[in-house]
Amino acid sequence: MSGMYFFLGLVSFACTCTALVQARRLYWAAPLYFFAAWLSGELAMIHLLWQVALTAALAFFGVLDDRLAQAGLGLFALSWMGLVYLHIQAMDTQRILRRALRRGLGIDYRCTLSSERQRVLEDGVRASSWMKPFSMYRDGVRVHSHISYADGGKRNLLDIYHPQEPREGGFPVLLQVHGGGWMIGEKEQQAKPLMYHLAQRGWLCVAINYRLSPLAAFPAHIIDVKKSIAWIRENISQYGGNPDFIAITGGSAGGHLSSLAALTPNHADFQPGFEDADTAVQAAVPFYGVYDLLDRYEIRPEMSMEKMLSDRVMQCTREQNPELWESSSPLAHVHEDSPPMFVIHGTHDTLVWVEEARTFVSALQKVAKEPVVYGELPGAQHAFEVFHSVRTDHTVNAVTDFLEWTHARWLAGRA
Template sequence: MSGLYFFLAVVSAIGTWSAVIQARRIYWAAPFYFLVAWLTGELAMIHLIWQVALTALLAFSGLLDSGLAQAGLGVFALSWLGLAYLHIQSMETPLVLRRSLKRGLGEDYRSTLPVERQRVLEDGVRAAHWMRPFRMAREGVRVHSHIAYAEAGKRNLLDIYHPREPREGGFPVLLQVHGGGWMIGEKEQQAKPLMYHLAQRGWLCVAINYRLSPNAAFPAHIVDVKKAIAWIRDNIAEYGGNPDFIAITGGSAGGHLSSLAALTPNYAPYQPGFEEADTSIQAAVPFYGVYDFLDRFDIRSEMSMEKMLADKVMQCRQEQDPELWDRGSPLSNVNEDAPPMFVIHGTHDSLVWVEEARTFVSALQKTSKQAVVYGELPGAQHAFEVFHSVRTDHTVNAVTDFLEWSHARWLQQQA
């Protein structure tokens, strides 16, 4: 038992300090490091609780008397210090994001919302949620599953989340685009904390599948996102949604596709056979996205995605079709008519480095006539908001603020 306790202590300490440090040039080990750091960092308090509980159980059983067990206790103590630090860091998320929102939207942005919509905003998070990180369903939300929006079978299905009670004027719509390196992922796997939260507060959320590589080459992925937008415009009123206001979000590859869709409304090459459809977006919230296929600022030269993109996603090299690579980069499509955007990225993202988000946001801020908000979260890993955590739930609150502001401003412009 002492040996097992010591082994668990070492494994726990490795996980904790993987989440604390910012590891970058780790090459083939990046996916493994990400997984360990992600699950430890977002579940820090849960890890702390089980580690302390295990230690207390062994102490009461008199099994901590051996030298090996006491060495394990020392290693666990180091892990506890790191876990406490990670939890405190997560608790600072609302301070970081509120400052970002005020910089981008104005100090008094909440006061510009209708009073009834101010009431749906939240500043705190519930321990009952982040202590049960994988419990997603929420009372009062209705789900419609596996609705076809185009002809590619399973890869062209969507799910709809909305309140059971209708909303005057229709529910504003949020389209969720999953990530997964353009090669894996399902609509049921990501952004559920955000979608259920919004659906409880008068929003309709649509989560889509889209065609994946290597079976499909880019731009099939963005074409499907555009098809989903067109479907929403034509059909979402049947489910109580307002087809005139569509916001979009997504993480990683979904962050790339959601930002690209927002920046290329009605772009004919991405709308083959439905060129006349309105695919404009009224607000966008990309999470930890890839914004530059070309890596023109040499951000990730030592951890390049170029070979993977060329072999699996684009299915051609940059020199073979430079325009495809360029037009597929959100950075190349930044323009003054971009919709309001809230870009979110973590400082410790080991798969898509934070410098890429900074470059993209800088270009947006110099060019766009609309609001640009940038939330850079200290310590956050890639995919941090897939399940409930302290950081996730505070981020969901901040995104709700941004979307409510964007919708209220849009309504004022329509009046």
């Protein structure tokens, strides 16, 4: 028993270290490192609780009298200090994102909202939420599943989340695009904390599947995203949504696709056969996205995605089709008329480095007329907001602030 306790202490200490250390050039080990850091960092307090409970139980039975178990206790103690630090770091997310919103939208941005909409905003997070990280359901939310938006079978289905009670003027719409390296992923797997939160507060959220590589080559992915926007414009009023206000979000590959869709409204090459459809969106919130497939600034030269993209996603090299590679990069489409955008990225992202987000935001802020908000989260890993955590729930609150602000400003412009 003492040997098992020592082993668990060693594993716990190692996993906590992965969440604390910003590691980069990991090559084949990057997915393993990410997985350990992701679960350790976002579930820090839960890990701390079970480890302390285990230690107390073994102490009661006298197991800690053994020297090997005492060495394990030392490793656990080091892990606990790291886990407490990670929890405190996650609690700081509210301050960081609120400061980013004030810098991008103005100190008193909440004052532009009606008193009714100000009441739906939240500042704190509930332990009852982050202590049950995989409990997604929320009262008052209806879900319509597996609705077809195009002719791609299962890969062209969407789900709709919306309140049970109607909203005057219709629900503003948020379109969620899942990630997964353009090759895996399902609409049911990501952004549920955000979608349920918004649906409880008078928003309609649409989560889509889209065609995946290697069965489909780019630009099939963005074409499907555009098809879903066109479908929303045409059909969402049947579910109580307002087709005139659509925001878009997504993480990783979904961050790439959502930002690309936001920056290429009515782009004919991405709308074959439905060129006349209006695919403009009114706001975008990309999470930890890939913004430059060409990596023109050599941000990740030793961890390049080029071979994977060439072989499976683009299914051509950049030399064979430079125009396609260029047009597939959101960075290439930065322009002054881009919609309001809230870009979110973690400093410790192992899979998509934070410098990519910084470069993209810098380019946007130089030319965009509309606000560009950038939230850089210390210690956050890739995919941090997939399930409930302290960091996730604070981020969901901040995204709600941003979307409510953009919707209120859009309504004011219409008036």
